[in-house]
Amino acid sequence: MKVTVFGCGYVGLVTGVCLASLGHEVACVDVDASRVDLINAGQTPIYEPGLEALLRENLAQGRFRATLDARAALRGSRISMIAVGTPDRDGRIDLSFVETVARTIGAHLKGDPAYHTIVVKSTVVPGTTLGLVRATLESASGRVAGEGFGVAMNPEFLREGFAVQDFMEPDRVVLGHLGAQAGEDLEALYAAFHCPRIHVTPTEAEFVKYASNALLATCISFANEIYTLCEGTPGVDGRQVLEILHMDRRLTPQHGGESVRPGILSYLFGGVGYGGSCLPKDLNAITAMARERGLPAPLLEQVVRVNRDRPAAIVQRLATELGGLQGRLVTVLGLAFKPGTDDWRNSPSQPLVEALLAGGARVRAWDPLAEAAAVAAWGGRVALHRDPRSALEGAHAAVLATAWPEIQEWPWEELAAAMASPVILDGRNALKDRGWPSPVRYVPVGRGPALPSRESHVQP
């Protein structure tokens, strides 16, 4: 099947390359010439494990190309997928890129009588596909949706860092479409997948995507609230509480006594809060939509607020540990919004660093992937170190903001000795299982103060 994908970002490029791997002939359209050139030279503009190898394979076999020329890409193609950004503008979704692409496709439909299915893959507020997208396609083409062309919404659930795996091995594929032909086209597109393919309306498909991210964000804010309560309770480790909670088979399906997905805590890791290009933006969009439509969403409003308060709460905890931040040198470990990505968009490390600076601390940062641009944003007020020793030497404290696995393996005895005062505030509660030599003061989020010694015999 000949497919045109609009957008060469995380979703567009992964979708295009993976569909080519499934045997489709794919052209990915973008407006960014340098991005298109880079991709056609076999390099990915984003860091995503496995993607570059797959891109090169498909370029070599002639099944995939990137292009600036939308009209040429659309010629003869059966399906168009809209995978452009839907950014947050002052807490509301900006649909202008989606609208521009719908207009381009509509203009193509005007001059081409062949049937074509247009699929929205971007995350859009419920009602957008049957509203803005359909209206734009109809007015630009002079044709009627469902007759001359099909309209569909097929949300994407990939996680950055696991994008290829998530795309190729989905739990389910949600196919929201107007009319039978669009549904058949989507069935043919994903014929190679063995997971359930669920047919719904385009608006239901849009809702599934927001409900999915709202649930993940709610779990994280719930975990963070439990952490806050545990922090005020002597003798309690919040992480331990959540790990035990998680053994409930309603949260982690078991198979033969083993967790079906070992290691995954179903978004019950508390810490600095959720970040990235999706959860914060999508929670803002769904709550803004609720306000605009006069629908109450008090739970999700609080989910956003709990998350917004996390970085400042962690900085406050550090200030208490250090007896103030003024003039203290603090090393932030991790700028990316999660391990395994170079993406620092909406990373909780940003407000964390801002709060440290506002409190008068001097700040250094360490991250193995996040770009120097992240540091440039603070106008030289933050120095980026790639070597843990130089990052920690002379520091009064370290705050772990991103749980990069290598941090576990560092020679902490040596590093702590090089610090001016070895205070380690673990903002992800990720290092609790390693032993900490004295005089290191290890402070994990979510853990309350120690019990008075006469009661400590009850502790394991």
Ligand SMILES: NC(=O)c1ccc[n+]([C@@H]2O[C@H](COP(=O)([O-])OP(=O)(O)OC[C@H]3O[C@@H](n4cnc5c(N)ncnc54)[C@H](O)[C@@H]3O)[C@@H](O)[C@H]2O)c1
């Ligand atoms: N990043 C994720 O993990 C993820 C996962 C699921 C869904 N989504 C959703 O998918 C959508 C895309 O997200 P992303 O992270 O891939 O965005 P991105 O910013 O990484 O990429 C968007 C791309 O679209 C291009 N573009 C803009 N206008 C264009 C036009 N008129 N024609 C062609 N290309 C154009 C941009 O140049 C850019 O390359 C968003 O709605 C997002 O919420 C993202």
Ligand SMILES: O=c1ccn([C@@H]2O[C@H](COP(=O)(O)OP(=O)(O)O[C@H]3O[C@H](CO)[C@@H](O)[C@H](O)[C@H]3O)[C@@H](O)[C@H]2O)c(=O)[nH]1
């Ligand atoms: O228990 C947890 C799990 C995650 N996080 C944080 O939550 C954020 C988001 O993590 P993750 O979901 O892995 O990242 P994304 O790649 O942004 O993926 C989310 O957003 C995508 C875009 O919509 C969806 O497709 C995915 O299904 C959804 O998981 C990160 O800051 C994580 O550190 C926590 O704080 N605690």
